[in-house]
Amino acid sequence: MTNNMKTRPGHSRAAHSRGFVEWLDRNSRHIFLWPAVIMILIFSIFPLIASAIMALSRIRFRGGGYNVRFVWFQNFEKQLFGSEQFHFLGTFAGMSILGWLVAALTTVGIAVWIVSYIRSSFTVIGFVGRLITWGFTLGVGWMLAATLFSGHPFGTLGTTLFYVIVGCGIQFIIGLSLAFLCSLPIRGRGFFRVVFFVPLMITPIGVGYAFRMMADTTKGPFSPVWQWAGLKDFAWAADPWAARFFIMIGDSWQWIPFIFVVMLAALESVPRDYVEAAQVDGATGWEIFRDITWPQVVPVAATVLLIRVIEGFKIVDLPNIMTAGGPGIATESMTLHALFAWRSLDLGQSSAVAYLLLFVTVVTCVSFFNLVVLRRVRA
């Protein structure tokens, strides 16, 4: 090596330092990303694996530890086909004519959907993804046909879907309506914004106890009102649908503010120029909302609904406190189902239900995201 090829020490350090900075710059995204990934692995993935092992086992606590016996898919089999089928899916005791009609309509609808997809834009990955969605939708459709539409009680899956679909739907409509009203230049809207936001800050357990107390027809503070309204002998907690609706009202009271706050921000971000131009052109309020405001806020609306749906699948506090899952199992959500199994130390069944909930949540939310949100965003 010649002298002129030798690098001076100072030069070398500077070059080395510059190289390190460049390396840092090149890999900065990984450096920032990996700590988060590792944390997620530690706190999410590994417990997920552990609970998967539990879902395939029977566990008994004994002195000095616990005994684990692998039973493979017996815990899932028990929920889907065995002695817990009525609890998870519902009671299958023959289908009514209406049930058969609903089942047939569901099947035909899915078939039409499959054919139209294959004819329009077929891809292998898209087909596989949709296959899961179709299968799940078909299963839920037949489950409801054999239970709800045949006069038999459905299980925790049906109850959870009721809380999610009906509950989140109502919450979205009311939250959006309140947000729209508060985005208008009305007097006292600042006050309304604060009032509408308050329920979100209360713990769900507090909401549960408050609603249970308020809805107590014999001892609650509103019992005179109940009696005045002629509902003295009406027991909402003894009627499956009334109990489900009362829980849904409590849940809505708490979560409407979430949709309200996000949608209010979205509505206020719509450029006033567009609205004013439409007003100048003589558009009605409904036309302005439908053709200008709504398209602008759709991505936010879809996202907030998705977040709410994910959260809605985890409902547990309100049915636990207000009715303890009763009457019967009418108000028991899947999370509460898993909690009750866990309380009796049946960890295998509890984990199996939790995994079934994970499957239902992922399929519903991914389907919703791909088939609704992405489609609207791309449009």
Next chain:
Amino acid sequence: MRISILGMGAASMMAMSFGASAQAMDHSGVTVEILTRPGPVIAQRLVERGEEFGAMTGAEIRVNEVPFAELFQKILTDWATGTNSIDVGVFASGWATELVDGDLVEALDDYIANDSMIDIDDIAPYFREYNQKIGGKTYLITVDGDFQMIYYRKDVLDANGLEPPRTWPEYLEVASQIHGQDMNGDGEGDFGSCIFKKRNAQSYFAIGTIAASLVQSKGTGEGIFFNNDDMTPKINNEAWQEAFRLYKATGEFGPPDELNHDIGDTRALVQSARCGLAIDWGDIGPLSIDDSGAAIRDKMYAAIAPGSTRALNTETGKLEDCNPTLCPYAVDGINYAPYAAFGGWSGAINKKSAPEVKQAAYDFLSYVNQAAQSNVDVTIGWTGYNPYRNSQLDNPALWIEAGFSPAYADNYLGAIKESLNHPNMASDMKIPGAQQYTGVILDRELARFLAGEITAEQATANIEEAWEEITEDFGRESQRTIYNLSLGITN
């Protein structure tokens, strides 16, 4: 808080006596961690007694509280996994079997043998021999004696010319006659019957009280849950189905939302004098002399739980009219089987705790159990402690000083003694998985039946199937052995 002067005097003297002996038991620097249900019921009195005990012995008694529904699994997982952050669990005596089966509980016979203060023979035989013992060894110290009785508004029944019901059909008849009458003077109609029916609460104890006299007729050793010889469930039969129907029928004369009432809701109605009949543990008596129970003071009389003129013939699986062979303990043709629901709150010591902690823990449980303390505690409604010592049951003066009228003290103690001394007393389930058998499966199917989702026949068939699965899971032979052991001691 109402503590009698006599009780306080006796307590002071006994405490002084204990203080002298406490000098010998110096537990300075020792901390005992206790886990139990949230206060004030059960927990608060442990806190107060812990402070007294600490002042006398130097020990620090820490009472930790978790929701009732999570109590057992917290203790089991803490002790089984070697966490051992809890030294003493105060819980239902029936739960201890699973802990003892897992070799997690300290046997207390040697401690008792060296304890001159506990006066073990004063503890009523049922609690001493059955509640505290498993397989002949003592593992628990009782702090509360539990079984269910019927309570009735004597003034309301007298006004209607009715006698307290002796059978469940009579219960329904009396309830129907007084239902809708104003029992608290507020001008509103009140309820003929109040029995908690909420899911995931205490309804599976109430159904046991109704079923017991229909299922068990040949003494405590017969049991009400399983066939002793092969551990098959003894539930899918006419007796349990009839009990389910009777339980549901009581709701016709109860509050409209009784399906969502737990024991707290029911007691609130009883204390506000809105119930003509009720099923409860021994708490109603002491609660009636609390300030909150002023409306029912000396009015809510107690009696042994109603019986049945028919009983299950295990050979035919049918309900048959009682005769001397089928119902050897029947009185006037009525088979009674008072149900030891829950068994009573009892303390168990973690086998893995340090020796000095175990000794301090035992001394504390003994202190709470001793007559000087417990004879005061059981007369105070809010403690949740019910009588379990002979000196409590045979001493009406104790209760009169606490605020009972002489007539009510005689009635209350008489009903307890009649139940406790009954040779056909029905035991609560005391086998591994008891909570799963009853608190989950029985409770859930019962709730579905009450809600009208299924029939009594479907409910009992479902329970039978699920119980068989649990039995297979735990091991049929070991379950059978433990079940028979748990029924081996009778009065």
